[in-house]
Amino acid sequence: MPRRRRALAFLATVIVLAAGGTAAAFATMSPSSTSAATPKRGGSITIARIEDSQSFDKTNVFQNESIWLAEQINEPLYLAANDGKTMRPWLATSYTKSKDGKTYTFKLRPGVKFSNGKAMTATDVKFSIDDARAQDKGWGYLDAAIKSIDAPNPSTVVFHLKYPWAPFLADIGLFSNGIIPANFAGQKRGEFYKHPIGTGPFMWDKRTVGQSVTFKRNPYYWQKGKPYLDSVTWTYVSDQNTRELQLRGGQIQVDEFPPFNSIDKLSNTNGITMKLFPSTRTDYLDINHAYPPLADRHVRRAIAYAIDRQAIIKSVLFGHGQPANSFMPPQVPYYDKNAGGLQYDLDKAKAELAKSKWPKGFKVTLQVGAGEQVENAMGQIMQQAFKKIGIDVTFKTVDTSTAFNNVQARKYQLAFSYWTMDIADPDELVTFSVDPAGGAQSFYTGYKNPKVISLSHQAQKETNKAKRAQLYSQIQRIAAADAFQGFLYYSPFRWAFTSKLHGFFVQPLGNYHLEDAWLE
Amino acid sequence: MSLWGYVLRRLLQAVPVVLGVTVLVFFLIHLIPGDPARTILGNQATEQRVQLLRHEWGLDRPLPVQYGKFMDRLAHGDLGSSLFYGVNAGQLVLDRLPVTLWLIAYGAILSVLIAVPLSLLAATHHDRVHDHAVRVVPLVGLGFPAFWLGIMLLLVFALNLGRAFPVGGYGEGFFGHLHSMFLPALTVALAISPILIRSLRAALLEVLESDYVTTARSKGLPERRVLMKHALRNAAISTVSVLGVNIGFLIGGTLVIEQVYAVPGVGQLMINAIFQRDFPVVQAVTLVFSLLVVLVYLLTDVAHALLDPRVRFD
Numbered sequence: 015m016p017r018r019r020r021a022l023a024f025l026a027t028v029i030v031l032a033a034g035g036t037a038a039a040f041a042t043m044s045p046s047s048t049s050a051a052t053p054k055r056g057g058s059i060t061i062a063r064i065e066d067s068q069s070f071d072k073t074n075v076f077q078n079e080s081i082w083l084a085e086q087i088n089e090p091l092y093l094a095a096n097d098g099k100t101m102r103p104w105l106a107t108s109y110t111k112s113k114d115g116k117t118y119t120f121k122l123r124p125g126v127k128f129s130n131g132k133a134m135t136a137t138d139v140k141f142s143i144d145d146a147r148a149q150d151k152g153w154g155y156l157d158a159a160i161k162s163i164d165a166p167n168p169s170t171v172v173f174h175l176k177y178p179w180a181p182f183l184a185d186i187g188l189f190s191n192g193i194i195p196a197n198f199a200g201q202k203r204g205e206f207y208k209h210p211i212g213t214g215p216f217m218w219d220k221r222t223v224g225q226s227v228t229f230k231r232n233p234y235y236w237q238k239g240k241p242y243l244d245s246v247t248w249t250y251v252s253d254q255n256t257r258e259l260q261l262r263g264g265q266i267q268v269d270e271f272p273p274f275n276s277i278d279k280l281s282n283t284n285g286i287t288m289k290l291f292p293s294t295r296t297d298y299l300d301i302n303h304a305y306p307p308l309a310d311r312h313v314r315r316a317i318a319y320a321i322d323r324q325a326i327i328k329s330v331l332f333g334h335g336q337p338a339n340s341f342m343p344p345q346v347p348y349y350d351k352n353a354g355g356l357q358y359d360l361d362k363a364k365a366e367l368a369k370s371k372w373p374k375g376f377k378v379t380l381q382v383g384a385g386e387q388v389e390n391a392m393g394q395i396m397q398q399a400f401k402k403i404g405i406d407v408t409f410k411t412v413d414t415s416t417a418f419n420n421v422q423a424r425k426y427q428l429a430f431s432y433w434t435m436d437i438a439d440p441d442e443l444v445t446f447s448v449d450p451a452g453g454a455q456s457f458y459t460g461y462k463n464p465k466v467i468s469l470s471h472q473a474q475k476e477t478n479k480a481k482r483a484q485l486y487s488q489i490q491r492i493a494a495a496d497a498f499q500g501f502l503y504y505s506p507f508r509w510a511f512t513s514k515l516h517g518f519f520v521q522p523l524g525n526y527h528l529e530d531a532w533l534e
Numbered sequence: 535m536s537l538w539g540y541v542l543r544r545l546l547q548a549v550p551v552v553l554g555v556t557v558l559v560f561f562l563i564h565l566i567p568g569d570p571a572r573t574i575l576g577n578q579a580t581e582q583r584v585q586l587l588r589h590e591w592g593l594d595r596p597l598p599v600q601y602g603k604f605m606d607r608l609a610h611g612d613l614g615s616s617l618f619y620g621v622n623a624g625q626l627v628l629d630r631l632p633v634t635l636w637l638i639a640y641g642a643i644l645s646v647l648i649a650v651p652l653s654l655l656a657a658t659h660h661d662r663v664h665d666h667a668v669r670v671v672p673l674v675g676l677g678f679p680a681f682w683l684g685i686m687l688l689l690v691f692a693l694n695l696g697r698a699f700p701v702g703g704y705g706e707g708f709f710g711h712l713h714s715m716f717l718p719a720l721t722v723a724l725a726i727s728p729i730l731i732r733s734l735r736a737a738l739l740e741v742l743e744s745d746y747v748t749t750a751r752s753k754g755l756p757e758r759r760v761l762m763k764h765a766l767r768n769a770a771i772s773t774v775s776v777l778g779v780n781i782g783f784l785i786g787g788t789l790v791i792e793q794v795y796a797v798p799g800v801g802q803l804m805i806n807a808i809f810q811r812d813f814p815v816v817q818a819v820t821l822v823f824s825l826l827v828v829l830v831y832l833l834t835d836v837a838h839a840l841l842d843p844r845v846r847f848d
Contacts, residue, residue: 062796066806068574068618068619069619069620076574076575076577076578077574077576150582150583150586151583151586151587153578222629223621223629224629224630224798224802225798249796250796250798251702251796252793252796252802253793253794253796255685255794256685256688256701256702256794256796259685259688259689259692259693259701260796263693263700263701265700265701265702265703412567413568415573415809415811416566416567416568418573418576419567419569419573420567422572422579446577454577454579454580
């Protein structure tokens with residue numbers, strides 16, 4: 015071939031290969047990765063959520079939709095890390111602990127200011143946590159171990175505990191212990207919490223009750239350069255279809271908790287990122303031990319064996335979940351993957367029932383919330399399975415508020431419930447679940463195993479991590495063997511958002527830090 | 535009796551009606567199972583915390599005592615504080631009332647704009663294709679549930695076809711409301727216009743057979759004038775009553791539409807308050823709804839009287 019033709023052929027080959035490679039690269043590149051890694055400053059986002067915020071008094075509110083917003087304004091001394099299991103310095107840079115474990119001394123981060131421009135000092139920290147622990151209707155009980163707080167100088171805070179308390183650092187990281195200006199910045203308590211002031215990345219802008227809340231960038235935020243977003247607005251859109259349409263239409267940028275049946279569809283929608291974040295959410299079948307058959311350990315074990323968790327995950331969660339083997343989820347410190355929660359086995363279920371006082375079976379009611387598709391579907395699956403071992407399930411359908419109240423008042427036989435963690439420590443869940451004196455009669459079941467209760471009390475005071483791990487492992491294994499409740503499944507937090515949004519991350523505790531979020 | 539005397543008498547009669555409704559609702563909402571303290575406290579609802587909250591709200595007092603306090607506050611124009619939000623319940627309702635009124639009024643206007651031309655078309659082409667089409671097609675609005683219709687309208691007009699409308703919301707400013715509320719109002723209109731069409735068509739058919747219409751035609755009046763000035767005005771008398779009754783149903787009946795279109799109206803507030811057992815808000819909404827229903831029926835009667843000079847106020 016003449017030289018000129020060879021050169022042209024070579025050039026053509028290079029061009030074709032380059033074009034093909036570029037096309038392949040674009041085809042495999044996800045929309046979110048087309049942007050540069052450098053965050054961009056500016057822009058606002060709207061997050062549509064399933065419920066409106068109730069209140070921004072972080073010390074007395076129990077609703078997630080209020081707590082997650084309050085955390086954008088108020089920050090604690092230490093904060094749960096992104097794995098949900100460890101704590102990292104936040105408004106404090108370090109701490110030391112006395113040998114007896116009863117005195118904690120925190121060094122405050124220099125240069126931290128509130129959104130009103132005033133510097134944060136130890137006086138503010140003392141005021142904030144003294145106020146939080148005084149709330150006996152609220153979260154004060156989690157600070158019960160604190161005896162007193164001192165502020166010897168503006169950058170040091172000293173906590174004196176009544177006794178060594180292993181969960182202390184996690185408790186200090188609770189949102190209710192977020193730092194506010196001393197004396198509510200000169201306002202009355204009620205007025206202050208209508209538009210709170212804090213050190214967080216965002217500050218209060220406006221609210222229309224029942225509709226929307228808007229926060230804007232805190233110009234004094236201690237992480238320089240952050241937040242990237244100018245403002246964030248949370249709207250209340252109760253209908254899940256409408257939220258999805260608004261996301262697809264560009265009216266909102268984030269859709270909170272799209273239903274399981276739309277996960278695959280949203281994952282394949284151009285311009286939308288569908289993310290499943292590991293969560294601490296665990297779903298249970300509550301078993302009321304006050305009902306005689308259910309007080310029988312063999313009956314409860316039979317029920318636990320008879321729950322086809324994979325079938326539930328497949329049909330109800332569309333495959334997005336995993337069977338629970340413990341009342342503690344994997345994202346919680348000291349979760350034991352070998353906890354031994356009983357898994358589906360109808361033969362073993364029959365064998366357990368045969369050992370019980372009700373070998374021929376019995377009748378039981380299962381409470382489901384009206385309109386709760388997931389509960390109704392789970393109920394159907396369980397009804398079919400339990401029938402095979404002789405347990406005759408009838409449904410009791412009530413509205414969701416009544417269902418919840420019935421469980422708390424223990425006016426049920428079988429019912430559904432769930433838990434998500436508030437702190438990066440198992441103590442809150444363990445106390446709630448297995449200690450009848452923990453405030454909830456052992457997750458409203460009435461479960462009472464003195465050995466487990468004793469272990470939970472030991473674990474609260476045990477500061478050696480290895481020993482603590484052993485204690486929680488024992489607790490989980492005994493609780494699983496007792497089948498005090500039916501452990502159903504672990505499921506992720508579901509969030510869909512525009513692929514132009516980056517840095518949006520939801521922690522296993524459910525909250526999210528928007529100082530890292532940015533828009534293309 | 536003059537018109538104003540009649541209106542005054544009806545308003546005075548409304549007072550015991552509205553009060554009776556508030557008594558009924560007060561006791562009913564307290565008697566159904568569910569505790570607002572437990573609902574708000576969630577999994578943190580220890581007995582101690584529940585009792586503290588109930589005491590703070592006065593819910594641990596006997597029901598008649600609670601009702602007495604409610605009436606005492608009402609006499610001073612205070613509807614109490616929302617248990618969920620901690621803000622004035624009456625203000626919550628009043629803030630959202632314009633949204634619901636917008637939806638109802640806009641929906642009613644659209645339903646009339648749909649019903650009148652279609653009814654005229656059907657009545658003037660009796661038993662022909664136009665008539666059959668008008669009698670059958672609007673039944674779509676009756677047959678399909680509002681939430682489904684709403685989602686379909688959003689899919690077609692808000693997400694596709696040039697994204698002509700926003701996906702829900704109330705909008706800002708008059709023209710913003712007009713734009714954002716068009717699809718919700720259309721959903722309302724599609725639900726009630728079939729009933730209006732049936733009523734108006736039947737009335738028009740009867741009126742078009744009457745002697746004075748025949749006389750008007752024989753005198754050479756243009757058909758348009760015969761229809762609009764004579765036939766329609768007389769046929770509308772009964773349809774106004776039908777419209778009024780349906781608007782009465784809409785008060786509180788727009789809940790599903792408000793949910794689907796994320797319209798922050800009173801219906802949405804009401805359903806949330808019921809689920810949360812937010813008693814003061816439920817009572818406030820009931821009071822306002824009762825007053826509105828009375829007003830709507832009163833306006834319907836007045837409109838009827840203005841259209842039909844034979845009506846006497848006795």
